[in-house]
Amino acid sequence: MSEENNSGHEHDEHHDHSFPTWVTFGHTENHIDGFLKVFAWLVFWTLLEVGAILQDFPFLVTMFILFGIAAIKCWFIGSFFMHMTWDPPLVTRTAAVPIFFMTVLFLAIGLTSPGAVDDLRSVCGF
Amino acid sequence: MSDEHGHHGTIAPFLFGISSAVMFIGLIMATAGGEDKTGDAGYWFVFFFGLAGMLTGFMMWVQDYWNQTSEEGEEIRVYHEFWGTITTRKFGMWIFLLTEVMVFSTLLSAYLRYRAAVPDYDSNLAECVGIDPCWVPAADVIRSHLIFGVINTFALLLSSLTVVLALYAAKNNNPKATTRYLMATFVLGAIFLILKLWEWGEMKNGHFWSDHCDPLKQDIAHHCIAPKYEHGFWLDTSLEGSTFYITTGTHGAHVFVGLIALVYLIAKANKDGYNEEYHDTIELFGLYWHYVDLVWVFVFPFFYLY
Numbered sequence: 361m362s363e364e365n366n367s368g369h370e371h372d373e374h375h376d377h378s379f380p381t382w383v384t385f386g387h388t389e390n391h392i393d394g395f396l397k398v399f400a401w402l403v404f405w406t407l408l409e410v411g412a413i414l415q416d417f418p419f420l421v422t423m424f425i426l427f428g429i430a431a432i433k434c435w436f437i438g439s440f441f442m443h444m445t446w447d448p449p450l451v452t453r454t455a456a457v458p459i460f461f462m463t464v465l466f467l468a469i470g471l472t473s474p475g476a477v478d479d480l481r482s483v484c485g486f
Numbered sequence: 487m488s489d490e491h492g493h494h495g496t497i498a499p500f501l502f503g504i505s506s507a508v509m510f511i512g513l514i515m516a517t518a519g520g521e522d523k524t525g526d527a528g529y530w531f532v533f534f535f536g537l538a539g540m541l542t543g544f545m546m547w548v549q550d551y552w553n554q555t556s557e558e559g560e561e562i563r564v565y566h567e568f569w570g571t572i573t574t575r576k577f578g579m580w581i582f583l584l585t586e587v588m589v590f591s592t593l594l595s596a597y598l599r600y601r602a603a604v605p606d607y608d609s610n611l612a613e614c615v616g617i618d619p620c621w622v623p624a625a626d627v628i629r630s631h632l633i634f635g636v637i638n639t640f641a642l643l644l645s646s647l648t649v650v651l652a653l654y655a656a657k658n659n660n661p662k663a664t665t666r667y668l669m670a671t672f673v674l675g676a677i678f679l680i681l682k683l684w685e686w687g688e689m690k691n692g693h694f695w696s697d698h699c700d701p702l703k704q705d706i707a708h709h710c711i712a713p714k715y716e717h718g719f720w721l722d723t724s725l726e727g728s729t730f731y732i733t734t735g736t737h738g739a740h741v742f743v744g745l746i747a748l749v750y751l752i753a754k755a756n757k758d759g760y761n762e763e764y765h766d767t768i769e770l771f772g773l774y775w776h777y778v779d780l781v782w783v784f785v786f787p788f789f790y791l792y
Contacts, residue, residue, distance in 0.1 A: 391654055399647045406639055410632070413791040426787040433783045441646050441776045443769075448571035454580045458587040465595035 377446050398440045405429050405436075498547035505539025512536050548750060579770045583777050586740075590781050593736060594788060597729040604725070624730040624789050627694055627719050634685050635790040638678050639782065642741075645674035646779045649772040656755070656765035664768070665755040671775070672748045675741055682738050686731070692718035730789055737785055740778045747771055 379394040381387055383401065388394050412425040439445045444452055512533030520526035572580075600621070607620040628635060652667035688694055692715065715723065721731045751771060754760065760768055 392651065395647060395650050395654075399643060402643045403640065406636070406643070409787065409791065410636055423792070426791055430784050430787050434780055437646065437776055437780050437783065441650055441779075442773055450571050450577075451580060454577070454584065458584050458591065461588060462591045465591045466598065469595050469599055 379440070383440075395440065398436055401436055402433055405433050496547065496550045498543045498550060500543075502540055502543030502547060505536045505543055507536070509533055509536025509540055552754070573766065575766060575770060576773075579773050583773060586777060586781075589736070590733075590784075593729075593733045594784060597733060597788060600725055600729060622714055622724075622726060623792065624689075624719070624726055625792055627689060627715060628685070628790055631685065631688070631694055632790065634681050635786060638681050639786050641674045641678045641681075642779045642782050645671045645678075646776050648674065649768070649775050652755075653765060653768045653772055656760035656768055657762055659762050661755060661758045661760065664760055665752060668748060668752045668755055668768075672745060672752060675745050675748065679738060679741055679745070682734065689719045692716065694719070733785060734789060737778070737781055740781070744771075744775050744778055747774070 377391055377394075379388060379397070384394050384397045388397075409426060409429045412422065412429075417425070438455070444455065509532075512529045512531070512535070515526055515529035516533055517525045519529055601623075604621040607622045607626075648667045648670040652664050652671065655661075655663035655667055717723075719727050719730075721727055748771075751768060754767075
């Protein structure tokens with residue numbers, strides 16, 4: 361492993377694990393307390409999610425609520441449980457790589473009707 | 487870092503990976519190969535050969551690390567100049583998770599594609615007269631027993647918390663607490679799988695709806711999904727069943743793999759293997775476990791609520 365070394369680099373992992381005050385309802389130095397409050401947020405969003413489906417909202421409103429809440433829960437888990445808030449930017453950038461593929465898969469393929477790509481001329485506009 | 491002090495690595499992961507590929511090729515060919523696509527029994531040998539290789543690789547892997555007094559010694563904690571801010575192992579784990587995102591994105595986008603192509607069931611729609619052409623979501627089948635999906639969601643969220651607590655217990659040189667939190671994670675993961683298997687069994691046998699359904703009326707409000715699913719809801723019942731079981735099954739397989747890893751972590755923690763200095767494996771496992779939780783955050787609304 362001659363190409364690898366652990367000298368000459370600034371390893372800035374795990375130096376500051378402070379939570380945003382709005383997440384913990386005030387400043388806290390206690391990590392455990394912070395993670396418990398993140399868990400409480402996740403429980404809250406899950407209850408809201410289940411509560412929303414029991415209401416008779418229009419389809420688009422239901423979709424907006426469900427996937428909006430899923431995205432928020434994703435952010436909580438990624439930011440705090442997976443330490444992305446505190447890890448170096450490289451981690452966030454690496455995690456962002458599949459966003460392009462997800463966009464293609466979900467928007468360009470998943471949410472189109474099968475007929476949408478049957479006629480390439482109509483898709484490409486010529 | 488000189489070679490004599492460096493981590494020399496192990497061939498075990500490569501053996502494990504190649505054997506997995508051989509195993510799956512064998513499985514596919516044995517069940518769906520041959521000229522008539524009904525399976526070629528001769529490939530079962532390939533399947534078992536791959537399985538044996540996988541188990542051998544796994545045991546070699548565990549043995550290599552088990553005997554080390556400090557599992558994540560400085561010899562492993564190396565940094566490459568390209569990703570100098572995080573360890574090589576952590577960067578590798580993120581790359582692995584990146585590929586995992588692709589796996590589940592494919593499954594979920596395929597599901598969305600089918601949902602977009604087939605109209606949801608509505609008794610007022612002319613094309614739904616025969617019922618089969620319309621989509622009856624798994625969510626409607628499960629709706630009467632939604633509580634189990636909700637319990638599973640809380641179990642996974644709570645298990646994510648216990649993994650984090652295990653990591654911080656290790657950082658605080660508290661091996662007993664580390665072991666306890668890892669065991670709690672295992673129990674929560676096991677609860678998730680048991681509930682999932684029970685739920686599958688109930689859906690397969692059609693126990694999720696009343697026996698008094700009007701066979702000509704699909705009355706979801708009264709938990710009657712007749713007649714489309716009067717004999718149960720299973721992998722080969724319909725496209726709805728295929729997408730539901732393949733996606734939740736793939737997720738369940740990831741939970742199962744996590745439980746196997748947890749057995750190792752618990753055993754290692756129990757012999758004081760993790761402390762303030764050496765706790766990277768728990769952190770890396772945590773990333774995997776949180777990712778599994780994160781996938782469920784999307785699977786739950788996709789299949790249980792929508």
